[in-house]
Amino acid sequence: MCVECKDLVDPKEEKLDELIARYKSQKGAMIPVLQQAQEIYGYLPEQVLRHISKEMKIPIAKVYGVVTFYAQFRLTPMGRNVISTCLGTACHVRGGAKVLDTIENELKVKDGETTEDGRYSLEIVNCIGACGLAPVISVNGEVHGRLTPEQIPGILAQYE
Numbered sequence: 001m002c003v004e005c006k007d008l009v010d011p012k013e014e015k016l017d018e019l020i021a022r023y024k025s026q027k028g029a030m031i032p033v034l035q036q037a038q039e040i041y042g043y044l045p046e047q048v049l050r051h052i053s054k055e056m057k058i059p060i061a062k063v064y065g066v067v068t069f070y071a072q073f074r075l076t077p078m079g080r081n082v083i084s085t086c087l088g089t090a091c092h093v094r095g096g097a098k099v100l101d102t103i104e105n106e107l108k109v110k111d112g113e114t115t116e117d118g119r120y121s122l123e124i125v126n127c128i129g130a131c132g133l134a135p136v137i138s139v140n141g142e143v144h145g146r147l148t149p150e151q152i153p154g155i156l157a158q159y160e
């Protein structure tokens, strides 16, 4: 463990070091390392990125370049409730954008963001396999379908 990374917390730290050791000598391993580090921490804290940069000898600017380029990477923790709003074709055609607008206005967050109180994270997805119920959202994997914008406040209130 590098000196400036000493405050990483066990046992996640141990898993991160195992992960880095596994990939260290492989070329092009940065993305799988970042993906798995995100699985360990739930997001990619700055100190984790610095640790990966140092141990894998990849400049920190390059690590940040990759993390900010791909939408799959998160630099902030997920909220307690994850709202996936579908904008796939069926949902889009049936008013998914209005549902999304309403959620964004209610929570004051955009795609990929978490509310300040940590209660909700919002993400846009392309299809969750419930097209017959379009437009749909899922909250923590629970699907809500045939939505109108007016239903959104009541649905959000169900999740503390």
Ligand code: FES
Residues within 6 Å of the ligand: 086, 087, 088, 089, 090, 091, 092, 126, 127, 128, 129, 130, 131, 132, 134, 136
């Ligand atoms: S397009 Fe929204 S669930 Fe399939």
